[in-house]
Amino acid sequence: MEKTNNVIIESNVNHNKSGDILIESAEIVAVGTELLIGQTLNTNTYYLANQLTLLGINSYYQSVVGDNPERLLGMLQTALTRADLVITSGGLGPTADDVTMELIAKAAGKELVLDPVSKQSIIDYFTGIGRTVSDNNWKQAMMPQGAITMPNNNGTAPGAILVFDYDGKKKAIACLPGPPGELKLMFEQSLKPWLEQRVNYEFEHRFLHMIGIGESNAELEIRDLIERQTNPTIAPYASPGEVCFRITQRKLRGRAEADLISPVVAEIKNRLGQYIYEDGTRTLPEIVFALLKEKNQTISFAESCTAGMVSAEFGSIAGISEVFAGSVISYSNNVKEQILGVPSAILQQYGAVSKECAKSMASGVRKSLNTDLAISVTGIAGPDGGTQEKPVGTVYIGADYKGQLTFEKHMIRGNREKIRAVASLRAFHLAWRCLKEKSDN
Amino acid sequence: MEKTNNVIIESNVNHNKSGDILIESAEIVAVGTELLIGQTLNTNTYYLANQLTLLGINSYYQSVVGDNPERLLGMLQTALTRADLVITSGGLGPTADDVTMELIAKAAGKELVLDPVSKQSIIDYFTGIGRTVSDNNWKQAMMPQGAITMPNNNGTAPGAILVFDYDGKKKAIACLPGPPGELKLMFEQSLKPWLEQRVNYEFEHRFLHMIGIGESNAELEIRDLIERQTNPTIAPYASPGEVCFRITQRKLRGRAEADLISPVVAEIKNRLGQYIYEDGTRTLPEIVFALLKEKNQTISFAESCTAGMVSAEFGSIAGISEVFAGSVISYSNNVKEQILGVPSAILQQYGAVSKECAKSMASGVRKSLNTDLAISVTGIAGPDGGTQEKPVGTVYIGADYKGQLTFEKHMIRGNREKIRAVASLRAFHLAWRCLKEKSDN
Numbered sequence: 001m002e003k004t005n006n007v008i009i010e011s012n013v014n015h016n017k018s019g020d021i022l023i024e025s026a027e028i029v030a031v032g033t034e035l036l037i038g039q040t041l042n043t044n045t046y047y048l049a050n051q052l053t054l055l056g057i058n059s060y061y062q063s064v065v066g067d068n069p070e071r072l073l074g075m076l077q078t079a080l081t082r083a084d085l086v087i088t089s090g091g092l093g094p095t096a097d098d099v100t101m102e103l104i105a106k107a108a109g110k111e112l113v114l115d116p117v118s119k120q121s122i123i124d125y126f127t128g129i130g131r132t133v134s135d136n137n138w139k140q141a142m143m144p145q146g147a148i149t150m151p152n153n154n155g156t157a158p159g160a161i162l163v164f165d166y167d168g169k170k171k172a173i174a175c176l177p178g179p180p181g182e183l184k185l186m187f188e189q190s191l192k193p194w195l196e197q198r199v200n201y202e203f204e205h206r207f208l209h210m211i212g213i214g215e216s217n218a219e220l221e222i223r224d225l226i227e228r229q230t231n232p233t234i235a236p237y238a239s240p241g242e243v244c245f246r247i248t249q250r251k252l253r254g255r256a257e258a259d260l261i262s263p264v265v266a267e268i269k270n271r272l273g274q275y276i277y278e279d280g281t282r283t284l285p286e287i288v289f290a291l292l293k294e295k296n297q298t299i300s301f302a303e304s305c306t307a308g309m310v311s312a313e314f315g316s317i318a319g320i321s322e323v324f325a326g327s328v329i330s331y332s333n334n335v336k337e338q339i340l341g342v343p344s345a346i347l348q349q350y351g352a353v354s355k356e357c358a359k360s361m362a363s364g365v366r367k368s369l370n371t372d373l374a375i376s377v378t379g380i381a382g383p384d385g386g387t388q389e390k391p392v393g394t395v396y397i398g399a400d401y402k403g404q405l406t407f408e409k410h411m412i413r414g415n416r417e418k419i420r421a422v423a424s425l426r427a428f429h430l431a432w433r434c435l436k437e438k439s440d441n
Numbered sequence: 442m443e444k445t446n447n448v449i450i451e452s453n454v455n456h457n458k459s460g461d462i463l464i465e466s467a468e469i470v471a472v473g474t475e476l477l478i479g480q481t482l483n484t485n486t487y488y489l490a491n492q493l494t495l496l497g498i499n500s501y502y503q504s505v506v507g508d509n510p511e512r513l514l515g516m517l518q519t520a521l522t523r524a525d526l527v528i529t530s531g532g533l534g535p536t537a538d539d540v541t542m543e544l545i546a547k548a549a550g551k552e553l554v555l556d557p558v559s560k561q562s563i564i565d566y567f568t569g570i571g572r573t574v575s576d577n578n579w580k581q582a583m584m585p586q587g588a589i590t591m592p593n594n595n596g597t598a599p600g601a602i603l604v605f606d607y608d609g610k611k612k613a614i615a616c617l618p619g620p621p622g623e624l625k626l627m628f629e630q631s632l633k634p635w636l637e638q639r640v641n642y643e644f645e646h647r648f649l650h651m652i653g654i655g656e657s658n659a660e661l662e663i664r665d666l667i668e669r670q671t672n673p674t675i676a677p678y679a680s681p682g683e684v685c686f687r688i689t690q691r692k693l694r695g696r697a698e699a700d701l702i703s704p705v706v707a708e709i710k711n712r713l714g715q716y717i718y719e720d721g722t723r724t725l726p727e728i729v730f731a732l733l734k735e736k737n738q739t740i741s742f743a744e745s746c747t748a749g750m751v752s753a754e755f756g757s758i759a760g761i762s763e764v765f766a767g768s769v770i771s772y773s774n775n776v777k778e779q780i781l782g783v784p785s786a787i788l789q790q791y792g793a794v795s796k797e798c799a800k801s802m803a804s805g806v807r808k809s810l811n812t813d814l815a816i817s818v819t820g821i822a823g824p825d826g827g828t829q830e831k832p833v834g835t836v837y838i839g840a841d842y843k844g845q846l847t848f849e850k851h852m853i854r855g856n857r858e859k860i861r862a863v864a865s866l867r868a869f870h871l872a873w874r875c876l877k878e879k880s881d882n
Binding site: 035036037038039040041042043045046047048049050051052053059060061062063064065066068071075237301303305306307308309310311312314315316318319320321324325326327328329330331332334335338339368369370382383384416417420 | 476477478479480481482483484486487488489490491492493494500501502503504505506507509512516678742744746747748749750751752753755756757759760761762765766767768769770771772773775776779780809810811822823824825857858861
């Protein structure tokens with residue numbers, strides 16, 4: 001057994017020969033004055049931190065520093081004493097301000113040399129867009145000696161990975177370009193596969209998305225599981241407006257190990273199944289889309305306080321026109337009456353924010369737009385318009401599924417933006433349950 | 442002259458008495474494991490960095506560190522050697538993990554003491570929401586000796602400002618809570634006014650927003666002004682989907698100085714006036730709202746590829762119901778014909794993405810919803826559906842203003858998300874010009 005293990009492990013560390021490195025910790029250093037002055041939100045560090053976590057690599061610090069050579073060099077040196085790997089983002093452009101590659105070479109004690117592969121890819125890029133290469137673009141082909149070049153398939157600046165001895169230890173620096181579209185593609189295509197070969201463990205993740213229960217209550221329901229589990233681990237995962245748990249199994253790299261995740265997922269489903277809408281990575285609108293497609297059915301929306309948010313989110317899905325007929329945004333009562341056919345008696349007797357109006361809006365839009373399912377939203381998003389009986393945050397969601405009417409009342413806390421966002425999510429939640437319940441029967 | 446200056450300056454540094462501090466540089470240290478693992482996007486640092494820039498305070502580093510006492514203390518000590526002021530965010534909660542206040546006291550060599558004002562405000566907060574204070578909430582009333590307490594008007598954890606001698610220099614630490622809503626309010630209400638009294642300069646900013654011209658072309662038009670100016674300075678300012686310049690005059694604090702901004706603004710308007718839609722801080726939808734209100738007129742939208750984005754953005758403005766009747770999201774041709782009355786001949790002959798359809802959609806929704814102005818959007822957002830004649834990114838915007846029909850064709854580059862976002866902005870741009878041109882005449 002012992003022997004088999006060793007053999008298997010060794011066959012999977014063949015990239016990890018002498019001179020290579022094992023990566024347990026990493027530090028992200030974002031380079032750019034635009035970050036220091038608050039002109040740009042640092043989404044790169046957020047993305048990279050999340051990716052490192054999924055790879056099981058620890059991070060203890062994150063830093064931002066400007067394009068100042070002295071401060072950047074100092075920061076690289078500090079980071080190298082604290083982590084196995086330093087990942088930089090930004091400062092790879094063609095101008096004199098862009099000093100990252102030069103300072104990485106300096107920190108590693110290497111010379112910059114012209115990299116023929118990078119040179120050719122820069123020529124190819126400019127030829128592709130029908131322009132000639134300007135002199136300062138060659139700067140981007142200068143790489144620290146011994147670096148592994150990472151091609152940039154979304155721009156001109158190649159990245160680099162450099163492994164070297166630093167204070168008697170093996171360290172690595174990986175530098176990625178600043179534009180998020182370039183950074184993400186390069187990470188996915190080049191750095192991530194390189195890292196996967198240099199971590200001791202593989203992590204397998206599974207995500208359970210739920211709605212209709214708060215995070216603290218959901219945690220309470222499975223607290224014993226969370227506390228008991230060491231492998232797999234169960235942890236809340238960021239996913240705005242809903243609750244998501246990540247179940248993670250740690251495996252020795254390349255080892256065929258038993259599936260420890262499925263029994264845990266089964267137990268969580270056993271306890272929280274009614275709230276779980278996805279065992280995977282799809283969003284709620286994507287699931288509603290998939291269900292409609294599967295059933296060959298169509299949907300429409302009648303929105304009041306959300307004013308198009310539900311429709312716009314649905315419209316962000318490519319190919320949605322197969323199932324999405326359209327919507328009516330009925331901000332004024334006039335539109336509710338004339339386009340949706342809400343009886344004026346309902347508006348007078350119960351008001352626009354009422355279960356009666358929600359149901360009438362849903363059935364009105366379903367008839368007008370001739371769809372299988374219709375969802376309506378009417379509520380008070382504030383800051384004004386609330387009453388004692390119907391305070392700001394009162395929202396009714398209505399549904400008409402093939403003539404069967406339902407509604408839900410929600411009291412949503414928060415500001416106008418929050419109330420509208422949560423109301424949108426609730427609209428998809430009701431759509432999902434309409435479609436799901438009929439599927440299950 | 443010299444004497445007058447001195448007198449005026451002195452009268453304005455009366456807060457800056459012995460023991461107080463002059464702040465020229467600041468470093469933001471965000472505290473939280475959720476940032477290190479990529480669970481939370483660091484919007485606090487982005488917000489604070491932008492605010493510091495507006496106050497004229499320099500930042501050379503930003504850091505993130507977890508709730509680990511040793512590493513946080515080390516980070517505070519490092520930051521104190523590099524900046525006059527260290528601002529922390531996060532780690533002020535009631536649990537054992539929240540160690541920021543304790544370590545700030547340690548870094549400053551102070552004891553933690555129970556602050557009676559903070560204690561009372563915690564009692565008031567819990568009484569207000571009808572709950573009793575739990576034992577660990579008192580922890581949040583423990584403050585470093587000599588600290589200025591900043592009340593938290595959006596939560597329970599008060600903040601603190603501490604001024605102390607560090608390595609023979611005056612230094613300050615300000616600690617703010619982690620939840621963005623609490624942090625922003627506390628900064629605005631307490632820390633910003635405190636800082637304004639401790640900077641040498643006052644900065645007056647003016648923002649010129651423009652649309653219809655790219656950033657590099659706009660910069661080209663005023664490059665000589667940008668390069669010539671030292672006070673006021675002209676700098677591009679982050680504002681997604683449009684071009685914005687910030688014109689900033691630096692004044693000695695409290696000095697009545699000549700307005701140097703207006704002549705520069707006049708010259709920029711002279712060159713780029715046709716693109717400028719706002720000399721101030723309002724967004725394009727807000728300006729459209731204001732114009733409609735001023736004219737006592739109403740608007741409606743007919744959206745196809747944007748699928749509700751235009752309406753939803755308009756709906757995010759409080760009080761919009763005064764001018765916004767509603768919209769029709771006409772994703773299917775069926776809805777275009779039946780609800781908007783687009784003749785089937787137009788759809789057959791020119792297609793749904795055509796100037797004819799855009800105009801017909803605008804006039805259809807204006808008639809149905811009975812508004813003064815109507816704007817329509819129809820286009821190909823991709824990734825599929827493009828043709829050689831009408832590639833992905835082809836978008837028509839139509840307008841019907843009191844029966845007068847206009848349209849615009851745009852070719853928008855980017856992915857589905859980008860195309861829809863830019864198309865939305867263009868819709869507001871056309872609405873603005875319709876309303877503006879009629880105003881000017």
